[in-house]
Amino acid sequence: MLERLYLVRHGEVENPDGIVYADLEGFHLSPAGRAQAATAGDHLAGDRPQILVSSPLERAVETAEVIADRIGVEMETDIRLLEWRLSGRWAGVPWVDLDEHFPGELEAYLLTPHELSFSPESLDEVADRMTGVVDDLDRRGATAAVLVSHQDPVQALRVGLTRAGRAAFIKSKPGHASITALQRQDGEWMETSYWEPKIESSAFPPPPKS
Numbered sequence: 001m002l003e004r005l006y007l008v009r010h011g012e013v014e015n016p017d018g019i020v021y022a023d024l025e026g027f028h029l030s031p032a033g034r035a036q037a038a039t040a041g042d043h044l045a046g047d048r049p050q051i052l053v054s055s056p057l058e059r060a061v062e063t064a065e066v067i068a069d070r071i072g073v074e075m076e077t078d079i080r081l082l083e084w085r086l087s088g089r090w091a092g093v094p095w096v097d098l099d100e101h102f103p104g105e106l107e108a109y110l111l112t113p114h115e116l117s118f119s120p121e122s123l124d125e126v127a128d129r130m131t132g133v134v135d136d137l138d139r140r141g142a143t144a145a146v147l148v149s150h151q152d153p154v155q156a157l158r159v160g161l162t163r164a165g166r167a168a169f170i171k172s173k174p175g176h177a178s179i180t181a182l183q184r185q186d187g188e189w190m191e192t193s194y195w196e197p198k199i200e201s202s203a204f205p206p207p208p209k210s
Contacts, residue, residue, distance in 0.1 A: 004144040007154045007180040010063040011036040018205030022091035029062045030202045036177030037063040039197040041070025054148040055081035064148040080129040081149040085121035095207045114166050130157035161189040
Protein backbone atom coordinates (compact mmCIF):
# COMPACT_ATOMS: atom_id res chain seq x y z
CA MET A 1 0.00 0.00 0.00
CA LEU A 2 1.18 3.50 -0.79
CA GLU A 3 2.47 5.43 2.19
CA ARG A 4 3.98 8.47 0.41
CA LEU A 5 2.82 10.25 -2.73
CA TYR A 6 4.60 13.08 -4.52
CA LEU A 7 2.54 15.24 -6.88
CA VAL A 8 4.69 17.10 -9.41
CA ARG A 9 3.57 19.75 -11.84
CA HIS A 10 5.59 19.86 -15.08
CA GLY A 11 8.32 22.47 -15.51
CA GLU A 12 7.98 25.78 -17.29
CA VAL A 13 7.03 25.56 -20.99
CA GLU A 14 8.50 27.52 -23.90
CA ASN A 15 5.48 29.70 -24.66
CA PRO A 16 6.52 33.19 -25.82
CA ASP A 17 3.05 34.02 -27.15
CA GLY A 18 1.35 33.14 -23.87
CA ILE A 19 -1.29 30.90 -25.43
CA VAL A 20 -3.40 28.19 -23.83
CA TYR A 21 -1.44 25.15 -25.01
CA ALA A 22 -3.78 22.52 -23.49
CA ASP A 23 -3.01 19.26 -25.34
CA LEU A 24 -1.47 20.89 -28.42
CA GLU A 25 1.74 19.32 -29.71
CA GLY A 26 5.04 21.11 -29.93
CA PHE A 27 5.12 22.74 -26.51
CA HIS A 28 8.34 21.71 -24.81
CA LEU A 29 10.10 22.70 -21.61
CA SER A 30 12.01 25.95 -21.63
CA PRO A 31 15.64 25.96 -20.45
CA ALA A 32 14.35 27.12 -17.06
CA GLY A 33 11.79 24.29 -17.11
CA ARG A 34 14.49 21.68 -17.69
CA ALA A 35 16.54 23.11 -14.85
CA GLN A 36 13.46 23.07 -12.61
CA ALA A 37 12.83 19.41 -13.44
CA ALA A 38 16.44 18.49 -12.64
CA THR A 39 16.24 20.26 -9.28
CA ALA A 40 12.95 18.51 -8.52
CA GLY A 41 14.54 15.16 -9.31
CA ASP A 42 17.44 15.88 -6.98
CA HIS A 43 14.95 16.88 -4.28
CA LEU A 44 13.06 13.58 -4.64
CA ALA A 45 16.07 11.30 -4.88
CA GLY A 46 16.56 10.98 -1.14
CA ASP A 47 13.02 9.69 -0.60
CA ARG A 48 13.56 6.72 -2.95
CA PRO A 49 10.16 6.49 -4.69
CA GLN A 50 9.73 3.20 -6.54
CA ILE A 51 7.27 4.29 -9.25
CA LEU A 52 7.03 7.37 -11.46
CA VAL A 53 3.94 7.89 -13.63
CA SER A 54 3.49 10.83 -15.98
CA SER A 55 0.88 12.45 -18.16
CA PRO A 56 1.69 11.58 -21.80
CA LEU A 57 1.80 15.24 -22.88
CA GLU A 58 5.25 16.41 -24.00
CA ARG A 59 5.91 18.90 -21.22
CA ALA A 60 5.05 16.34 -18.54
CA VAL A 61 7.04 13.53 -20.17
CA GLU A 62 10.10 15.77 -20.51
CA THR A 63 9.82 16.68 -16.83
CA ALA A 64 9.32 13.05 -15.81
CA GLU A 65 12.27 11.81 -17.88
CA VAL A 66 14.63 14.16 -16.07
CA ILE A 67 13.22 13.17 -12.68
CA ALA A 68 13.36 9.47 -13.55
CA ASP A 69 17.06 9.78 -14.34
CA ARG A 70 17.70 11.46 -11.00
CA ILE A 71 15.76 8.97 -8.87
CA GLY A 72 16.74 5.85 -10.81
CA VAL A 73 13.34 4.50 -11.83
CA GLU A 74 11.70 3.89 -15.20
CA MET A 75 9.05 6.38 -16.26
CA GLU A 76 5.54 5.20 -17.09
CA THR A 77 2.68 7.18 -18.66
CA ASP A 78 -1.02 7.15 -17.91
CA ILE A 79 -3.62 9.01 -19.96
CA ARG A 80 -5.63 9.69 -16.80
CA LEU A 81 -2.97 12.23 -15.76
CA LEU A 82 -3.73 14.47 -18.76
CA GLU A 83 -4.54 18.17 -18.52
CA TRP A 84 -8.09 19.25 -17.59
CA ARG A 85 -10.11 18.90 -20.79
CA LEU A 86 -11.52 22.37 -20.22
CA SER A 87 -8.25 23.75 -21.56
CA GLY A 88 -8.85 22.00 -24.89
CA ARG A 89 -11.81 24.30 -25.41
CA TRP A 90 -9.46 27.29 -25.25
CA ALA A 91 -6.45 25.71 -26.99
CA GLY A 92 -4.45 28.05 -29.20
CA VAL A 93 -5.98 31.25 -27.84
CA PRO A 94 -3.71 33.69 -25.97
CA TRP A 95 -4.68 34.02 -22.33
CA VAL A 96 -4.99 37.78 -22.78
CA ASP A 97 -7.58 37.28 -25.56
CA LEU A 98 -9.57 34.56 -23.86
CA ASP A 99 -12.37 36.83 -22.68
CA GLU A 100 -12.85 38.16 -26.20
CA HIS A 101 -13.28 34.66 -27.65
CA PHE A 102 -15.11 33.10 -24.68
CA PRO A 103 -16.80 35.92 -22.75
CA GLY A 104 -17.10 35.30 -19.02
CA GLU A 105 -15.49 31.87 -19.06
CA LEU A 106 -12.10 32.87 -17.64
CA GLU A 107 -13.72 34.70 -14.74
CA ALA A 108 -15.92 31.69 -14.02
CA TYR A 109 -12.88 29.39 -14.13
CA LEU A 110 -11.04 31.60 -11.64
CA LEU A 111 -13.96 32.05 -9.23
CA THR A 112 -16.27 29.01 -9.50
CA PRO A 113 -14.30 26.19 -11.15
CA HIS A 114 -16.70 23.50 -9.93
CA GLU A 115 -19.65 25.14 -11.69
CA LEU A 116 -18.65 25.41 -15.35
CA SER A 117 -21.53 24.33 -17.58
CA PHE A 118 -19.39 25.02 -20.67
CA SER A 119 -16.56 22.66 -19.66
CA PRO A 120 -16.42 19.28 -21.44
CA GLU A 121 -15.13 17.75 -18.19
CA SER A 122 -16.08 18.70 -14.66
CA LEU A 123 -13.48 19.24 -11.98
CA ASP A 124 -14.93 16.33 -10.01
CA GLU A 125 -14.34 14.10 -13.05
CA VAL A 126 -10.72 15.27 -13.16
CA ALA A 127 -10.30 14.36 -9.49
CA ASP A 128 -11.92 10.96 -10.06
CA ARG A 129 -9.60 9.95 -12.90
CA MET A 130 -6.55 11.16 -10.98
CA THR A 131 -7.66 9.23 -7.90
CA GLY A 132 -8.06 6.15 -10.08
CA VAL A 133 -4.33 6.25 -10.79
CA VAL A 134 -3.58 6.34 -7.07
CA ASP A 135 -5.94 3.43 -6.44
CA ASP A 136 -4.14 1.36 -9.06
CA LEU A 137 -0.75 2.20 -7.56
CA ASP A 138 -2.05 1.05 -4.18
CA ARG A 139 -2.59 -2.41 -5.61
CA ARG A 140 0.96 -2.65 -6.96
CA GLY A 141 2.62 -2.83 -3.57
CA ALA A 142 4.87 0.23 -3.79
CA THR A 143 5.22 2.40 -0.71
CA ALA A 144 6.21 5.65 -2.47
CA ALA A 145 5.29 7.00 -5.92
CA VAL A 146 5.65 10.17 -8.00
CA LEU A 147 2.91 11.49 -10.31
CA VAL A 148 3.81 14.13 -12.91
CA SER A 149 0.82 16.02 -14.25
CA HIS A 150 -0.57 19.52 -14.80
CA GLN A 151 -1.56 22.36 -12.50
CA ASP A 152 -5.31 21.84 -12.26
CA PRO A 153 -5.26 18.02 -12.18
CA VAL A 154 -2.54 18.08 -9.50
CA GLN A 155 -4.58 20.57 -7.48
CA ALA A 156 -7.78 18.53 -7.92
CA LEU A 157 -6.03 15.39 -6.63
CA ARG A 158 -4.33 17.28 -3.81
CA VAL A 159 -7.64 18.72 -2.61
CA GLY A 160 -9.54 15.48 -3.12
CA LEU A 161 -7.14 13.18 -1.29
CA THR A 162 -6.72 15.50 1.68
CA ARG A 163 -10.47 16.29 1.82
CA ALA A 164 -9.68 20.00 1.92
CA GLY A 165 -13.02 20.96 0.39
CA ARG A 166 -13.91 22.51 -2.96
CA ALA A 167 -13.05 26.06 -1.91
CA ALA A 168 -9.40 25.01 -1.48
CA PHE A 169 -9.01 24.37 -5.21
CA ILE A 170 -8.52 28.05 -6.07
CA LYS A 171 -5.98 28.64 -3.29
CA SER A 172 -2.20 28.23 -3.61
CA LYS A 173 -2.08 26.27 -6.86
CA PRO A 174 1.18 24.39 -7.51
CA GLY A 175 4.01 26.18 -9.35
CA HIS A 176 6.21 24.78 -12.11
CA ALA A 177 8.09 21.61 -11.11
CA SER A 178 6.72 21.93 -7.59
CA ILE A 179 6.40 18.88 -5.35
CA THR A 180 3.40 18.41 -3.10
CA ALA A 181 4.20 15.61 -0.63
CA LEU A 182 1.35 13.58 0.84
CA GLN A 183 1.58 10.88 3.47
CA ARG A 184 -1.02 8.35 4.51
CA GLN A 185 -1.72 8.40 8.24
CA ASP A 186 -4.31 6.08 9.76
CA GLY A 187 -5.82 5.55 6.34
CA GLU A 188 -6.11 9.25 5.49
CA TRP A 189 -3.92 11.35 3.21
CA MET A 190 -2.26 14.36 4.82
CA GLU A 191 -0.17 17.02 3.07
CA THR A 192 3.24 17.07 4.74
CA SER A 193 5.19 19.56 2.62
CA TYR A 194 5.20 21.75 -0.45
CA TRP A 195 8.39 22.60 -2.34
CA GLU A 196 9.23 24.70 -5.41
CA PRO A 197 12.57 24.96 -7.23
CA LYS A 198 14.34 28.29 -6.75
CA ILE A 199 15.02 28.84 -10.43
CA GLU A 200 14.04 32.07 -12.14
CA SER A 201 11.37 31.59 -14.80
CA SER A 202 11.71 32.91 -18.33
CA ALA A 203 9.98 36.16 -19.28
CA PHE A 204 6.93 34.52 -20.88
CA PRO A 205 3.45 35.98 -20.35
CA PRO A 206 2.06 34.07 -17.33
CA PRO A 207 -1.48 32.67 -17.30
CA PRO A 208 -3.90 34.33 -14.88
CA LYS A 209 -3.76 33.15 -11.29
CA SER A 210 -6.74 32.35 -9.14
